[in-house]
Amino acid sequence: MESLKKKLVGIVGARNVIDNRDVLDSYSKDESFATPMKPWFVVKPENAAQVKELVKSARETETPLVPVSSGAPHFKGDTVPSVPQSVIVDLSGMNKIISVNRQQRMAVIEPGVTYDQLQEALAKEGMTLAVSLRPRANKSVLTSVLEMEPRLNCIHQFNYTEPLRCSEVTFGDGNQIYTGEAGNGPKDLQTQWDLGKWQVMSNGPNMMDFLRMVMQAQGSMGIVTWVSLKCELLPSIHKMYLVPAKKSVDLEDFLYKVVRVRFSDKQFIMNKACLASLLADSKEDIAKLKSELPAWVSAVGISGDILLPEMKVSAQEQDIADFAQDCGLQFLSSLPGATGEEVLARSIGTCEGKHWKQTAKGAFQDIFFITTLDKTSVFINAMYELAIEAGYPTEDLGVYIQPQHMGTSVHLEFSLPYDPENTKEAKMVKALYTVASEKMSSLGGYYARPYDIWANIQLKKDAQSYKVLQDLKGIFDPSNIMNTGKLTLK
């Protein structure tokens, strides 16, 4: 252990190697049901060269590395070591915005950059980044995009990986490359910029796509030390409308219509439990809101930026209102308990401290997967049935449907808030989470981001993909040091 520490200190310096018990404890668990496991050290590299050295060294010593970029709390078990003697590589200190280019609408950032930090820098240039639903203030943008957290706007998700474009990655074998377009040029960003290359194209760099080796990988293939991001123009007009319904299925045709013609700049469906949690700051408010809000709401954002924004927004407002009417729905700027403006602000804003889903009961467990919009009601019905069977209060069950990849699929997310202090309830939720995760899979839910128990569920269904993934793991992480134990069958 001491020799390892010595090596780590040699790479990142003594102040960046932490073995304080409390700190190690804090990294040993998260808010999920993942089994706690204390790491040996936490190291905080300051640059990509140190990361590369860390990985090389870990390979030599066969030390498992667990990359972490966001600040706590974590919720998916991916940052909790699965094996003993791990070293946490905490990249939150690498938080430089390396470049912002208005002309190319590109930004390059390090792992520790947060949404607020980035949005502020982008706003100065008249830009913004498509966000996932109400990220935590200390959430790493890099992790968020690398782990494919769904964006609120599927319309501009031309590539599944949007807004992520290129990256710098140190694979588990210790080699460091640029992915995407950047991999074709000299391995130096400044030189590439001088040549007019702004890390725009994500595919590649050659006949394979190495970004896809690290995305959704929970750090099990390598460590990413910068990513380039495609940015959007900052809206000069930004509105959100709300379409209430009694059942989620009533909103499907409406949402299909909106997404198909590529109107709107944000589009999602929530049930009232989810929406109330998103909007409220206290348990009481959540309860109040739940009593006021309609059972289901489709939220539709509309924005305009520099190109005749008033005309664009006005046209889309009227057209989308027509779509709603065609579907027998109302297209409203506010509902009892919520205005479109509030929903918009909450959706794209960050939440400080705890996760917004913790407000209701202190803890929550998510189950999310990918399916298509027309199948969501099957999963929702099944989830409600399972909740009833388990004795879980269905009025607390949050549902969030986020179209992605231009509407060809949706991210369907169930949230099960619970009181972590209530052992019985926690146990019940854990059991429900396990049963429901299996059930969703058996109904065709696809765990593209297979955290925790989902890895086992998903990979067991697909022996050939698992085999190829293991082959790839063997190539990129031959010593099995990268977040060891993740994405493997048990």
Next chain:
Amino acid sequence: MALAREVYQAFEDIVGNRNISEDIGVCETYRSIPSQTSAHYGPSKEWTPLPQAVILPGSTEEVQNIVKICNKYGIEFKAGSTFWATMAYIGGDNAVQLDMRRMKSIEIDAKNMAAVVEPFAIAGTIQAEAMKVGLNVQIPGVGCSSSTLASSSGWAGFGPASIFMGANPENLLGAEWVLPNGEILRTGSLGSGDGWFCGEGPGPSTRGILRGIFGPAGSMGVCTKIATRLHPWPGPKQFRTYGKAPAYKADFGDNFKCYTLCYPDWESWARSVQYFHESDVLYIGHRQFNMFGRNLKAFMLNIITDPEKQLSDLPELLKDPEIQKHNDNMKHDYQVVIAGMTKRDMEYKEKAIDYILEQTGGWKHEMMLEKEKHDYALAYMTRLGHKNLNYVMCGAYEGTFGLSGNVWKTIQVVEEASAQKRKWETEHTCIAATGGDSAMGGVSSLGGGGATGWEFFTNFDSYELESVQGTSDMVDENQAFHNKYAFGPDFCRWNSDVRHVNGYSYTQEEHDEMFAKAPQPWIYAYQYKIREAVNPNHLCGSYLRTLSPGKLEGK
């Protein structure tokens, strides 16, 4: 060298005797002549190697069984669908050619905007089927006779509509893929039987080894089915046309407009492109008709839009001062199509174009507003059924330069490139003298803008050896320009490091020599390692660029 009888029999047992041939005449027609197509390793009159047999599989299972036999007997194989591009053809003597023609099904999920297609489903047929349910498919610049599966899984796949519809790698959802070792990999949600809707994951994406910025061009087994994302089509359920062949014209209704937008200089041209990259206004955007060259495009447009006219009318047309004026007015141009999803949307898009023109000093080209020319261009741009006009002037074309990427960089060098090509037009006779600048390509090669995909159309005579050789020499000279501005290989030489000019594959030693010098050589070493994992017998030629890792590890 004929296949051993037991091998031939094994193949025949899989596909039936009607679907395999080793007849010399049949096999001879499965050789490519790079001067007669887009080989991307330069024009040459050398034929690719003769296959030992041609096999027509009818299902994924048949493909898998064929590949297993190939592995058992160490026989190389390569699959082709349309047999247009040279990359579809084998690169060695002990090889069989798979012709995927029998697999052409198209299934559309209208609600979720996706089509599941087999290799010989060309973009034109997919589009026709998609339009019936109000959807459209992204057609690569090469035209609608190309296989959508091939452009999605095997090669570049961007086109005029990419700004709105994305490039085909972006559109790729699930894929069913017979690996070179004979195993079947189904990517994304397909692998677990959950559907075609997602091509990524679980976890890291095996789709990442299916293709990169380019696909492996058949060098990594056979993709037998893919799902591709479809896009809204607010037009008629049929591709409605009027007019006589060959100048068919679109009759889509008032919510479609096709404009040739022109600008006083490249700087304003680029500013307008940036506007379009930053908005959702365009349905299609492409610098298309400049393929006929800066000096000839308006004249050629008068020929191709009129069913009665032909190339022989060109000399007479060139005397027309009115057309000359039109030609002069379209120096810095591109074509766009806007599609109104609703009446209001159309009004907005029309106004947005006017606004952009106002901001940039641009104009809508007058001649291209004439109804017949407008309707012709709209049909052309929407289906890309006339893309083979590439070849009309001389019989062959190659793309050279290839100023792809950052539009602001492109415009700084386009005139220098034009001058260099013009020099070859005036000092030599190998290529058609069309006016230097024949740069054409997408307003964006990426969904939502961000990068152009340009090439200079260079027309030559594939029948005449001097013309073929001269064109090749010109491309060699152009490479120096590419090196100077860090554009990578000339468009015409993109494949020069994956196949010899004589059509044969490179050896590993030759590839090692090349890719050890790459700025980031590990990329090629990883490609080597991945090939070793799924193609241990190296059965699909040398299109996959690989570098022996030992060269980097000091072994």
Next chain:
Amino acid sequence: MALQDLRPMMERCSSCSGCKFIPFEKIQSVRFAENCPSIGYYNFHTYAARGRFQLSQSVLDGRTELTETVTEAIHSCTSCGLCDVTCKITRYNLEPLAHNLEQKAYAVEKGAVLPAQKTIMETLAKENSMIPGTKKKNRTDWAKDLNLKDLFKEKGEIAFFAGCKYSYDEKLQKTAQDAVRILQHAGVDLGYLGAADNCCTGRAKQMGYFKEFDKGANTNIKAFEKAGVKTIVTPCSDCYNSFKRQYAELGMEVEVLHVVEYIERLILEGKIKFSKSVPMTVTYHDPCHLGRQGEKFEAWEGIDKKIFNQIHIYEPRKPRYNGIDGVYDAPRNILKAIPGVNLVEMERIREYSWCCGAGGGCSQTLPEYSAWTAGERIAEANSTGADALVTACPWCKDNFTDAEDEDGNKMEVLDIIDLVHKAI
């Protein structure tokens, strides 16, 4: 012209697949998108025009022998000419049909022919008919009760030319007889060549027997001349193409009309009036040799040259046969004029109509393939919901009559003359 003379054309083909599909702008479905029966049935690339160009290069360079497979490939072209239309959509200077015919002629010259072709050509030589088993002495039996003038014996300017198929096929003879009666009823002074009525030999040319065609054509041209014929009327599309295009190239200047053109003219002149309703929905099949190959011949002499270094042009401009001026409207106008008839169109029509499969002699030489080709059309016709498939060529009608689609469905097949006759 010899195959070698087309070498530049072969080497200027760019492998674009234009020869495998109907004009791309006309594609409405994956099911009916393809244009070439030959590659449709055999599937190998060899069988499309591109493959044929390449095959010729290989044969001429001595790499390929005329094997049995190659021979069948060469002769499986139905000479329908659709690849010629679609190629010219973007390749103004390529002529796949001319090539395919030259390729056949080359094969014939080298003795690479199909067994059935030999029998047919023996019949032609001996009995002046394309239909084995028929006798010259019976050729005009079909017309014996029709009061047709023998133009060698009686004065007349309009010759009715039934062609081999109508003359000999007992199932079809009534249609030819009705055609004559319809015209006669409308007051047309109709004659025929009597003993000089022989095969037009167009089908021989379609099979690559150019010399035999030339011989037959020149004999017939002289016969028309000698009989004082000013107008030839034929109900056969193959014969129509022979006279209109091929004979014209040999110098014949006689007006050539297909029966549908004449009937349309007579309807417009008020000489044919329909008195009966024929309540049925029909779809119309454009015969290849009446439609896209029914364009009139235009003589050209000139050179090809290059301008701007490498752009190919013809001087003077050369007529381009791209199929658009074939006979398409006349049959449709007739159908629309018949009370009760509702015309619905298939996806592949006019210049991009799918071949019936009989062309190029294939219904006789490669019957299984030919039947498949016809079955494809039956499927397309059935997809329109029509009650019957109407055509204007005996070879097409015969080939469709027993054809089945892939599900075993058949369809009623009518000659347009049958419908006209019903309505009068």
